[in-house]
Amino acid sequence: xxxxxxxxxxxxxxxxxxxxxxxxxxxxxxGGITIEKKIGKFKYGELIDLPGTYSVSPNSDDEGIVTYSxxxxxxxxxxxxxxxxxxxxxxxxxxxxxxxxxPVIIGLNMMDELKHTGKEIIFDxxxxxxxxxxxxxxxxxxxxxxxxxxxxxxxKEQQSFQLYYGxxxxxxxxxxxxxxxxxxxxxxxxFLAIQLLEGNQGVIESMDLKxxxxxxxxxxxxxxxxxxxxxxxxxxxAIFNARRDFIDKMLKDSVLIKSDKNYSKILNNRIDKxxxxxxxxxxxxxxxxxxxxxxxxxxxxxxxxxxxxxxxxEQITPLVSNLLNIFGVKENGMISNLVLEGIIAGxxxxxxxxxxxxxxxxxxxLLESTGYMTRVAMMLDTLLSKFGLNGKSIVxxxxxxxxxxxxxxxxxxxxxxxxRLLTILIIPFMSCSARIPVYGLLASxxxxxxxxxxxxxxxxxxxxxxxxxxxxxSLSIFKNTGNQFVLExxxxxxxxxxxxxRQTKIMIMDFIEKAGKFILLGTIVLWFLQYMxxxxxxxxxxxxxxxxxGNFFAPLFRPIGFGSWEATSSLIVGFLxxxxxxxxxxxxxxxxxxxxxxxxxxxxxxxxxxxxVFSLLYLPCLAAVGTIHQETKSLRFTLYALLFTxxxxxxxxxxxxxxGLLII
Amino acid sequence: MIQNKTISDMTIGEMGLIVNMDNVExxxxxxxxxxxxxxxxxxxLLNKINFNQLFIIEVDEVEICIRQKDAKMILIETN
Numbered sequence: 001x002x003x004x005x006x007x008x009x010x011x012x013x014x015x016x017x018x019x020x021x022x023x024x025x026x027x028x029x030x031g032g033i034t035i036e037k038k039i040g041k042f043k044y045g046e047l048i049d050l051p052g053t054y055s056v057s058p059n060s061d062d063e064g065i066v067t068y069s070x071x072x073x074x075x076x077x078x079x080x081x082x083x084x085x086x087x088x089x090x091x092x093x094x095x096x097x098x099x100x101x102x103p104v105i106i107g108l109n110m111m112d113e114l115k116h117t118g119k120e121i122i123f124d125x126x127x128x129x130x131x132x133x134x135x136x137x138x139x140x141x142x143x144x145x146x147x148x149x150x151x152x153x154x155x156k157e158q159q160s161f162q163l164y165y166g167x168x169x170x171x172x173x174x175x176x177x178x179x180x181x182x183x184x185x186x187x188x189x190x191f192l193a194i195q196l197l198e199g200n201q202g203v204i205e206s207m208d209l210k211x212x213x214x215x216x217x218x219x220x221x222x223x224x225x226x227x228x229x230x231x232x233x234x235x236x237x238a239i240f241n242a243r244r245d246f247i248d249k250m251l252k253d254s255v256l257i258k259s260d261k262n263y264s265k266i267l268n269n270r271i272d273k274x275x276x277x278x279x280x281x282x283x284x285x286x287x288x289x290x291x292x293x294x295x296x297x298x299x300x301x302x303x304x305x306x307x308x309x310x311x312x313x314e315q316i317t318p319l320v321s322n323l324l325n326i327f328g329v330k331e332n333g334m335i336s337n338l339v340l341e342g343i344i345a346g347x348x349x350x351x352x353x354x355x356x357x358x359x360x361x362x363x364x365x366l367l368e369s370t371g372y373m374t375r376v377a378m379m380l381d382t383l384l385s386k387f388g389l390n391g392k393s394i395v396x397x398x399x400x401x402x403x404x405x406x407x408x409x410x411x412x413x414x415x416x417x418x419x420r421l422l423t424i425l426i427i428p429f430m431s432c433s434a435r436i437p438v439y440g441l442l443a444s445x446x447x448x449x450x451x452x453x454x455x456x457x458x459x460x461x462x463x464x465x466x467x468x469x470x471x472x473x474s475l476s477i478f479k480n481t482g483n484q485f486v487l488e489x490x491x492x493x494x495x496x497x498x499x500x501x502r503q504t505k506i507m508i509m510d511f512i513e514k515a516g517k518f519i520l521l522g523t524i525v526l527w528f529l530q531y532m533x534x535x536x537x538x539x540x541x542x543x544x545x546x547x548x549x550g551n552f553f554a555p556l557f558r559p560i561g562f563g564s565w566e567a568t569s570s571l572i573v574g575f576l577x578x579x580x581x582x583x584x585x586x587x588x589x590x591x592x593x594x595x596x597x598x599x600x601x602x603x604x605x606x607x608x609x610x611x612x613v614f615s616l617l618y619l620p621c622l623a624a625v626g627t628i629h630q631e632t633k634s635l636r637f638t639l640y641a642l643l644f645t646x647x648x649x650x651x652x653x654x655x656x657x658x659x660g661l662l663i664i
Numbered sequence: 665m666i667q668n669k670t671i672s673d674m675t676i677g678e679m680g681l682i683v684n685m686d687n688v689e690x691x692x693x694x695x696x697x698x699x700x701x702x703x704x705x706x707x708x709l710l711n712k713i714n715f716n717q718l719f720i721i722e723v724d725e726v727e728i729c730i731r732q733k734d735a736k737m738i739l740i741e742t743n
Binding site for chain 2: 054055057059085086088089092199232233234236237240241244265269272273276277278378379381382415484485486487488489
């Protein structure tokens with residue numbers, strides 16, 4: 001059995017998904033297929049978790065995925081999760097799903113919260129009117145989940161559900177159905193016609209119209225008639241009204257109002273008055289961001305990282321070295337070098353940072369699950385608008401601090417195309433976790449006393465460059481963005497340990513998987529380029545392939561302070577994955593034992609800092625480039641992004657270096 | 665009593681009935697419909713933030729944040 005999990009945003013769909021699935025796969029295709037799916041295995045088959053949506057008609061790219069899945073995926077039925085405390089609005093989507101004709105099971109979530117609002121639901125009445133099973137759940141208390149699962153053990157055929165939309169619209173529906181070539185499935189045809197009348201362009205392909213232009217005319221005439229006869233103010237409005245009337249009537253019979261007080265709402269509003277206060281709210285946000293930063297890099301993260309570092313150098317490396325000896329591998333020979341200096345130093349060096357990255361991901365996940373980020377999006381909307389962005393951009397931008405790849409995907413929630421592209425373009429400037437190793441390396445060699453401050457400056461520079469380039473772009477190429485900002489504010493929720501744990505685990509696993517793929521491969525490639533040269537095994541550092549390539553491009557970087565082949569090669573390899581900048585530096589500058597002293601003589605404090613800035617800004621990593629292409633489907637835009645980030649990186653580094661030279 | 669009033673004219677805590685959304689930009693208007701903001705629906709103004717740039721309204725128990733320029737286009741009726 002396979003079921004699609006569909007519902008409004010903020011209804012606890014993810015919680016239900018997590019509770020129902022015994023195991024899950026996070027299928028995030030970085031290149032190739034466009035749809036990112038969360039597939040969970042449950043007792044009777046598979047659950048596919050789709051993005052939250054208010055309507056089958058997409059308002060943003062995220063919501064377009066739902067239309068696509070509904071019409072093109074193979075599935076046995078739909079599980080519609082509804083927030084029982086906001087049932088009126090949720091049911092609009094439910095009606096659309098019922099009109100599709102596929103089997104639907106409705107799960108009313110948050111029943112525990114409903115008790116606090118003084119309302120009670122009569123399930124039988126709802127089930128009768130909606131022609132589908134309706135179950136009560138509470139993801140928080142796990143109530144009802146087992147019942148839901150057992151209901152999915154077999155698929156019941158969907159009873160026919162049809163809403164009457166008034167004479168004008170019904171006429172238009174018939175006319176549209178007549179235009180469809182395929183008359184096998186009348187229920188589906190009616191669904192498609194209604195969707196098209198609502199403005200869902202995504203269904204046109206599935207409609208297979210004999211005459212698309214005539215369809216447009218039918219819709220236009222229908223809308224005109226609606227307005228002229230004063231049925232409603234627009235076609236979509238008329239459809240909305242018909243559904244609303246049905247819902248109102250149904251709820252009158254099926255929802256009992258026992259008391260009028262809604263205590264949780266009153267509390268929420270009080271908290272929000274402070275959280276969104278212009279001064280206090282902003283202060284709170286800055287405090288929260290700083291706390292995340294210090295927890296990750298200073299208090300917790302550092303200790304754990306140091307611990308792993310100790311493990312690697314004092315325990316694992318000697319252990320492997322001994323093992324190699326036992327197997328008769330020549331000491332300091334090619335294989336020994338590859339394993340110890342290449343793979344262990346390289347991959348190990350990156351794994352040392354996993355604790356810090358894990359803490360960062362955890363804190364970001366915690367933050368988002370409380371609902372706080374929505375308040376932040378509101379507070380910052382006015383400010384971000386001045387930079388040509390949208391308040392909603394804050395979530396992708398903050399996600400970018402963890403990893404640019406999911407951040408770029410998170411822009412799907414931004415409905416305006418231009419705003420979305422603009423956000424994608426500046427996300428690479430947000431300092432991601434992959435850049436941390438390079439900062440750590442150089443900061444500990446050159447700025448030990450002010451380490452935390454120096455690393456902090458990277459985040460600040462990244463954010464500033466992102467905002468300023470957004471401003472510049474919005475004045476030139478991205479003029480006149482749509483500026484749509486309509487945000488539903490969910491009530492504050494205590495983060496669900498299970499959800500946060502799973503979300504963090506996914507992100508850490510993705511990161512380690514990337515380390516496995518890109519970094520391991522990159523480390524071996526790097527090792528090869530560095531170990532071999534045009535004349536066989538490279539006897540000296542500068543006769544290797546890497547040196548040749550580096551030397552070719554090195555002059556380009558002289559004006560910004562690091563025109564050496566070593567630095568240049570590190571940056572080139574770093575394109576594969578930014579962690580590799582760190583790995584390359586360690587390997588090229590002599591390996592575990594020698595790199596620290598070699599680097600301290602090869603760079604000056606200023607050039608080291610400039611190198612850090614350049615590493616921060618220069619190009620999105622290969623995975624990010626792949627994601628940009630996947631999300632925009634435009635090779636041109638992707639190339640533009642590469643050119644743009646490189647140019648900005650060069651200019652900023654140039655300014656810093658040259659001014660630095662003047663000052664020092 | 666019918667007044668020519670918009671959401672942006674409301675005071676915090678006031679309730680009104682939405683009468684007309686014609687002047688709201690089409691894509692925003694569709695979005696409103698998706699969220700349940702439509703003519704003939706009761707709306708309550710909960711808060712104004714960012715120096716009156718954003719309005720927090722409540723419709724059918726749902727809290728929604730909209731921009732001032734859109735709030736100015738939603739005509740309401742109060743008693």
